[in-house]
Amino acid sequence: MADQVVLRHVTKQFTTRTLGTITAVNDFNLTVYEGECFSFLGPSGCGKTTTLRLIAGFEDLTDGEIELCGRLVSSKEKNLYVPPEERGLGMVFQAFAVWPHMIVFDNVAFPLKIQGINKHDIQKKVKEALRNTSLDGFESAYPSDLSGGQQQRIALARAIVTNPKVMLLDEPLSNLDPKLRETMRFEIKELQRKFNFTVIFVTHDQSEAMAISDRMMVCDMGNIIQIDTPINLYNRPVNRFVHSFLGESTFINVIIQDGKVYAKGNMEQALDIPIPPDVDREMVIATRPNAIELTRNRGYKTRIEKRTFLPDITEYLVPMGDQLLKVQTPHRIKFTQGEECYINLVNPMWYPAEDKELETERLRRQLI
Amino acid sequence: MTLYRNRKRSDLAAIDGKKFNLDLLMTGISFILLFIFAVIPIAMIAYNAFFYKGQFSLKLFTSVMTNKHNLAAMWNTIKIAFWVTICGTLMGLFYAWLLGRSDIPCKGLMRALFHIPYMFPPFIGAMAWDILFSGRGGYLNTWLMKTFNLPRAPFNINSLGGIIFVEISYFFPFVFMQVVSALERMDPTLEESARIAGASQGTVIRKITLPLVTPAISAGALLILISSLAHFGVPSILGFSKNIYTLPTMIYALISRSSGSFEGIRQGAALSIMLIAVVGIALIIQKKVLSSGGYDIIKGKSMRPTLIKLRGAKYPLLIISTLTLVIIVLMPLVTIFLVAMVRAYGLPLIPKNFTFKNYSKIFTSKATLDSIKNSLFLSVTAGLLCMFLGVMIAYVVNRIKPKGKGILELLSVLPYSIPGTVLAVGVILTWSGSLGINLYNTIWIILVAYLARYLSFSMESASASLQQVHSSLEEAARACGASHTESLIDITLPLIRPGMIAGFFLIFLPAMRELTTSVLLYGPYTRTLGVQVYSLREAGMIPQASALASVAIIIITICNALITEITKSRKGV
Secondary structure (H helix, E strand, O other): OOOOEEEEEEEEEEOOOOEEEEEEEEEEEEEEOOEEEEEOOOOOOHHHHOOOHHOOOOOOOOEEEEEEEEEEEEEOOOOOOOHHOOOOEEEOOOOOOOOOOOHHHHHHHHHHHHHHHOHHEEEEEEEEHHHHHHOOOOOOOOOOOOOOOOOOOOOHHHHOOOOEEEEEEOOOOOOHHHHHHHHHHHHHHHHHHOOOEEEEEEEEHHHHHHHOOOOEEEEEEEEEEEEEEEHHHOOOOOOOOHHHHHHOOOHHHHHHEEEEEEEOOOOOEEOOOOOOOOOOOOEEEOOOOEEEEEOOOOOEEEEEEEEEEEOOOOEEEEEEOOOOEEEEOOOOOOOOOOEEEEEEEOOOEEHHHHHHHHHHHHHHHHHH | HHHOOOOOOHHHHHHHHHOOHHHHHHHHHHHHHHHHHHHHHHHHHHHHHEEEEEOOHHHHHHHHHHOOOHHHHHHHHHHHHHHHHHHHHHHHHHHHHHHHOOOOOHHHHHHHHHHHHHHHOHHOOOOHHHHHOOOOOOOOHHHHHHHHOOOOOOOOOOOHHHHHHHHHHHHHHHHHHHHEEEEEOOOOHHHHHHHHOEEEHHHHHHHHHHHHHHHHHHHHHHHHHHHHHHHHHHHHHHHHHHHOOOOHHHHHHHHOOOOOOHHHHHHHHHHHHHHHHHHHHHHHHHHHHHHHOOOOOOOOOOOOOOEOOOOHHHHHHHHHHHHHHHHHHHHHHHHHHHHHHOOOOOOOOHHEOOOHHHHHHHHHHHHHHHHHHHHHHHHHHHHHHEEEEEHHHHHHHHHHHHOOOOHHHHHHHHHOOOOHHHHHHHHHHHHOOOOOOOOOOOOOHHHHHHHHHHHHHHHHHHHHHHOOHHHOOOOHHOOOOHHHHHHHHHHHHHHHHHHHHHHHHHHHHHHHHOOOOOHHHHOOOOOOOHHHHHHHHHOOOOHHHHHHHHHHHHHHHHHHHHHHHHHHOOOOO
């Protein structure tokens, strides 16, 4: 697999009159391989969109360099900046950005016309792109006559018509309704398999990112937090932020004493889990509500505080020390409110008790 | 239940148990008022143009239509409007692009300069240009002749070209404002996706940006076209001395030359039909273009558009554009204030020749003082009356929604759509005794004209605020036991008060600087501020005219600052 998109020490700072200098992207290092589907995931303001715009060339970087298909396109050191139109990328935007004054055919033909391709080939290529995005028959419609999903397909067709090696997708599905989102996700994946382009996909929706990506980057407040496959990110998050960002999380404050783990607020009953090396006296263990075993015979003894019957699962609130744990089980595991029960934590993650530094920084950002 | 089932919405007011029906009363008054203000004057023009002594006759109309002076005036009107529209649009477009899409510095300063033409009545600007570049003895012309030893004055502002130039400088902001707001609202990804598709910056402007703002451009351009066709001030100040007439100034000349005789007014009426025809065509085009609608270009997350780097051209462009703006916007202003201080017209503008006597004369001359008083009285009265009438009509149109509300809406904008000169002719024909009421030579005839002309301003302002007050608020009051009238007074009116105040100033300001209709309607004791400036200048008392003009500008500027303050602190509903 060849390196397709490489970021080295990429930093982008914005200077605003009111807020001073803000580092939107801080020393990003990452490599996206050929044919890979790579997602940038994070809450708003984490730097994911800015990174994408740096790759596209809509922003010039403050420091570092960017390489596309083996060609340097942005470099602070060499004072190099290739404008977006010369980067040979495909891109789809959140708001579709189809041109309302052109019919569907002209929208899709635009990149080809710019390249100066002859009319016959344009016809052929546009036809094919429209077929691949199931838009045949809409050639002479205006975008405003089509639905949101169809408009986004125009944008897709326009992006694939030039057969680019790298496709940038900037939250392309977030303006669509949930049902359509799933179909489009699948269609994008299909197109990628067919044309074998590299996809960089920006989103704040974790399930979207996990469903579509080979690998993904989770970032927060301008920093890369973790880059890995969806499975590893879900199972081995490096910190509490990633843990809570991907899927539902249950955090338990624990105290370690005499080689045993106690839930905070109950020093009588120890938890039966192995203790990793290098732990402080106070730690946080993290697990998923659906990864907690609820039984009638072995484990940490407690009782059901509250039961909620939901469409696909039953949710229980179970006290552990002075905390309430959320436990999700299939409907077939039945407990009644107030009933005695035992719980087991399966492969929990261990994190330091408090991420003070991160919390203060988050607070500071929220204030400005 | 069955008792109430068949009640219509309009009957709701009747549940009040009051003897009279407030809704019906307001609807009735609205129709009657608009009939009097809008329909009768226009009908009177048509009647007098085509009927003579109760007999249908095309004689007058054809003689006016074929008169070669009138045809020349029509041709001038069209020529001026054409060039003003073309050049004004290009200029507005250039500045809109510069401020909306390039990285030119000093954008704040330039934006501030664009506000000056709004406060500065065009005829006063024309006066200033006349002072500077008049073919005979304009200040700058004389100076240029002296310094460069020229045999003739290098510029002559008293020409078609001069009129076009001055009108451009007042009308180009129409296009600028429209386009700059379209550019600001436009989704930047529309342009970015074209860059990604491989288009260079120039191609993006040509193929994407320009077509997308075309609706805004044409809306602004048509506004220029219509304003220029109907414009009176600039061509009358600059054209009369060289016998250059446009249709509005020709109508004025016909009526003032015949010193109010009926024959002159009849000719004016016939000529008005010509002007209405020309403006009407432009209005129809405008309606067509505006109803075909713009593109939906506002979408997605707001992102700063990529500004085009001007690089080397940055500072030359900055200097040229700022300089042009300063010249066309600031120079007339400075000229008026300087000439207002000069001891005698023609003396060099140096401190030695300066005096404040022209200003003190304003307060000693009864005619001038009266004109200020008249204008204040007219503007405040017209503003207040229009404010209440506008709210009433807006309420009828938006809430009561009677049959024929479309007609009501149309009638309220009609008097503003027709040129001020034509409206004045209609008002003269209606209110000078032929229908039993004679207001001629009184201040009331001017007030009637102002009411007709500005009613649509306050109606639109009130409509906008009414649409923001959801009718459920009034219904909630009804549910709490308030009567229809009480809910109207206690709930709706207080909520739209900011809109009403804005509506007042929207009328007060233009009424203070009004010239076009008042110049046809004033009597010996009912001069307005605009008319007094105009006649002082006609009488050759240019420094005094300038002093009064500068006072007018100061009053308008202060009021404008007030309105900005008021609308800023306006509470959202």
